Amino acid sequence: MPNVLTNTWPNLTKEYRTIADSLRRAQRVLIGTHQHPDGDALGSALALMHALRLQGKRVTAYIPDSAPDFFSFLPGFSELTTLKPDVQSFDAVVLLDYTQLYRTNLEEEVKAHPLTICIDHHYDNLQEAKINVVVPQAAATTQILFDFFEKTRIPITKDMATCLLTGIFTDTGSFMHDSTSPEILELAAKLMGRGARLSHIAHETYQKKGLPSLRIWGRALSRIMVNESTGAAVAVITHQDLQECGATLDDLSGVVNMLNALPNTKYALLLVEFEPGKIKGSLRSETHKQTDVSQLAKKLGGGGHKLASGFEVDGHIVQQYGVWRVVPV
Numbered sequence: 001m002p003n004v005l006t007n008t009w010p011n012l013t014k015e016y017r018t019i020a021d022s023l024r025r026a027q028r029v030l031i032g033t034h035q036h037p038d039g040d041a042l043g044s045a046l047a048l049m050h051a052l053r054l055q056g057k058r059v060t061a062y063i064p065d066s067a068p069d070f071f072s073f074l075p076g077f078s079e080l081t082t083l084k085p086d087v088q089s090f091d092a093v094v095l096l097d098y099t100q101l102y103r104t105n106l107e108e109e110v111k112a113h114p115l116t117i118c119i120d121h122h123y124d125n126l127q128e129a130k131i132n133v134v135v136p137q138a139a140a141t142t143q144i145l146f147d148f149f150e151k152t153r154i155p156i157t158k159d160m161a162t163c164l165l166t167g168i169f170t171d172t173g174s175f176m177h178d179s180t181s182p183e184i185l186e187l188a189a190k191l192m193g194r195g196a197r198l199s200h201i202a203h204e205t206y207q208k209k210g211l212p213s214l215r216i217w218g219r220a221l222s223r224i225m226v227n228e229s230t231g232a233a234v235a236v237i238t239h240q241d242l243q244e245c246g247a248t249l250d251d252l253s254g255v256v257n258m259l260n261a262l263p264n265t266k267y268a269l270l271l272v273e274f275e276p277g278k279i280k281g282s283l284r285s286e287t288h289k290q291t292d293v294s295q296l297a298k299k300l301g302g303g304g305h306k307l308a309s310g311f312e313v314d315g316h317i318v319q320q321y322g323v324w325r326v327v328p329v
């Protein structure tokens with residue numbers, strides 16, 4: 001993950017102006033983001049939705065699959081839709097925080113649309129939109145959006161501030177990752193000054209845990225294995241585990257960071273069979289561990305950041321003769 005302290009923020013005046021002009025002319029705007037949306041995906045989509053609605057636009061914010069319930073405190077959450085939209089009926093499409101087009105579930109439609117805008121902080125975003133703003137120095141996509149709003153004089157309301165701060169809070173691992181620069185803390189202070197409540201965001205996204213969540217955490221933590229030769233700290237959760245605990249993939253949010261806390265390891269991997277035959281892998285490392293987990297994620301068809309990445313594969317997680325394995329569907 002690039003260090004924001006040593007990487008200067010690019011001058012995006014021209015791109016911002018082009019985006020603001022295009023959106024000003026549009027009447028109907030579609031906002032998209034990635035599958036399994038996280039705090040940054042939801043925070044950026046909703047912040048932009050509020051901003052455009054205040055300009056009188058008709059806005060649809062589409063997420064490919066449903067968002068975790070614990071994000072329901074976000075203003076506008078109930079207006080997110082998982083109904084696949086008719087992309088060509090919109091004047092403009094803005095894709096946020098998504099890395100790769102297939103993760104938006106709108107790949108073909110977006111490629112055929114004449115006015116598409118990408119705003120992302122993933123360095124491996126292929127910049128396939130008509131207008132692209134990719135800033136890997138940004139700790140979160142909501143940091144780029146804040147810069148865009150400020151530079152184009154779009155007012156930031158309390159609701160927008162809450163959405164933007166949520167993206168920053170969750171993508172910096174609650175201000176613990178290396179990306180937590182002085183600039184990010186200043187930005188958080190500004191957003192609090194505009195009415196965002198950090199303690200509320202922290203409680204809703206990080207501290208609050210229901211019984212299913214605590215139960216599935218217990219299972220994951222009881223399964224930690226350390227592979228001495230690769231330095232990987234691995235835990236697996238089967239679909240049956242989820243069912244027995246009444247939990248979903250969302251309830252495991254944060255577990256992989258806990259695995260990554262183990263000293264003398266190179267990286268952490270959490271494998272979850274979230275639907276029968278579908279496995280989500282989450283990878284984490286830390287600067288001092290000197291492991292670029294995005295390389296491993298890429299090999300498995302996924303991607304992400306050097307210190308936080310992920311992938312999805314087909315397969316079942318099973319235990320055979322006491323050993324956990326991924327077997328083909």
Ligand code: 5GP
Nearest residue numbers: 099282283302303304305308309310311312
């Ligand atoms: P998480 O483990 O929290 O789901 O994801 C961590 C990061 O990895 C995300 O911010 C995203 O950049 C990336 N990521 C997670 N899953 C996938 C995936 O299936 N494909 C790609 N390209 N990136 C992913």
Ligand code: MN
Nearest residue numbers: 040097141171
């Ligand atoms: Mn992000």
